[in-house]
Amino acid sequence: MTRSPGEYVLDTAARAERDRLRVSAHWWDPFTIRRLDAIGVGPGWRCLEIGAGTGSIAAWLQRRVGRDGHVVATDIETRWLDDLAQPNLEVRHHNVASEPLDFGYDLVHARLVLEHLPQRRAVASKLARTLRPGGWLVVEDYDLCTVGAVDPPSTRWTNVNAVIAAAMQASGFDPSYGSRIPGDLLRAGLVDVAAEGTVYSCPVAAMRALFRPVVARIGARAVETGALAPEDLAYVVGLFDGADPSVTAYTPILVSARGRSPTPG
Numbered sequence: 001m002t003r004s005p006g007e008y009v010l011d012t013a014a015r016a017e018r019d020r021l022r023v024s025a026h027w028w029d030p031f032t033i034r035r036l037d038a039i040g041v042g043p044g045w046r047c048l049e050i051g052a053g054t055g056s057i058a059a060w061l062q063r064r065v066g067r068d069g070h071v072v073a074t075d076i077e078t079r080w081l082d083d084l085a086q087p088n089l090e091v092r093h094h095n096v097a098s099e100p101l102d103f104g105y106d107l108v109h110a111r112l113v114l115e116h117l118p119q120r121r122a123v124a125s126k127l128a129r130t131l132r133p134g135g136w137l138v139v140e141d142y143d144l145c146t147v148g149a150v151d152p153p154s155t156r157w158t159n160v161n162a163v164i165a166a167a168m169q170a171s172g173f174d175p176s177y178g179s180r181i182p183g184d185l186l187r188a189g190l191v192d193v194a195a196e197g198t199v200y201s202c203p204v205a206a207m208r209a210l211f212r213p214v215v216a217r218i219g220a221r222a223v224e225t226g227a228l229a230p231e232d233l234a235y236v237v238g239l240f241d242g243a244d245p246s247v248t249a250y251t252p253i254l255v256s257a258r259g260r261s262p263t264p265g
């Protein structure tokens with residue numbers, strides 16, 4: 001097979017994105033699975049996994065619901081999901097912001113998806129409407145309020161994180177959506193709404209695979225526009241690369257919020 005240089009670059013970028021999604025999934029799956037376990041996902045459930053990414057949670061759900069259950073895994077980019085298809089796991093190319101959804105799910109789950117969508121509140125409401133009475137909606141997103149803290153304190157670290165959060169916000173991301181999910185679930189008419197967050201403190205170098213790519217990419221653009229001093233970005237990227245393994249920081253908080261569709265009577 002011959003490949004043009006353009007295709008090769010695209011493949012490399014796509015592989016890098018897949019690897020980044022896998023690292024993120026590996027990091028957060030135990031927390032997510034604990035939350036899904038707690039609501040009792042079990043054999044026979046009908047589940048909808050929105051923005052499934054590389055499909056780790058869709059695959060877990062598929063095993064959990066068994067032959068009598070069914071999982072629909074959606075994404076606008078399904079190339080990392082196609083191999084997961086099974087009789088009880090349907091992969092669907094679908095844009096949750098603009099396309100309709102069917103009805104009757106026992107569980108709808110979306111992790112690290114709504115925070116990126118400017119119409120997130122309408123999407124939360126749309127997801128709530130897909131539930132059968134008594135069904136659960138679980139939405140998980142970041143609150144970045146923890147990421148400026150670093151030990152020992154560093155204005156460079158704090159500054160870089162603030163500039164990156166502002167740049168992401170300018171392109172439609174909500175850096176504190178995690179803390180806003182419960183309100184959106186209540187406004188969508190759900191009951192038994194509850195939320196829990198998890199945050200890790202660890203050496204910056206241990207978060208390299210999770211956050212260095214996004215910091216380096218958005219930081220480089222901020223340097224180009226003059227929003228960020230190059231030496232501040234170099235310092236932070238250096239910490240991810242292990243320049244001082246004793247420097248520790250927090251991850252964002254991953255907030256996991258859940259709510260249930262009311263049952264009549």
Ligand SMILES: C[S@@+](CC[C@H](N)C(=O)[O-])C[C@H]1O[C@@H](n2cnc3c(N)ncnc32)[C@H](O)[C@@H]1O
Pocket residue numbers: 021024025050051052053054055074075076077094095096097098110111112113116117
């Ligand atoms: C940060 S990743 C999270 C992936 C996965 N949920 C996880 O936590 O491992 C965000 C995912 O949402 C998908 N996505 C973004 N916009 C979407 C949309 N409008 N409809 C459906 N999926 C979307 C992306 O393609 C990507 O797979």
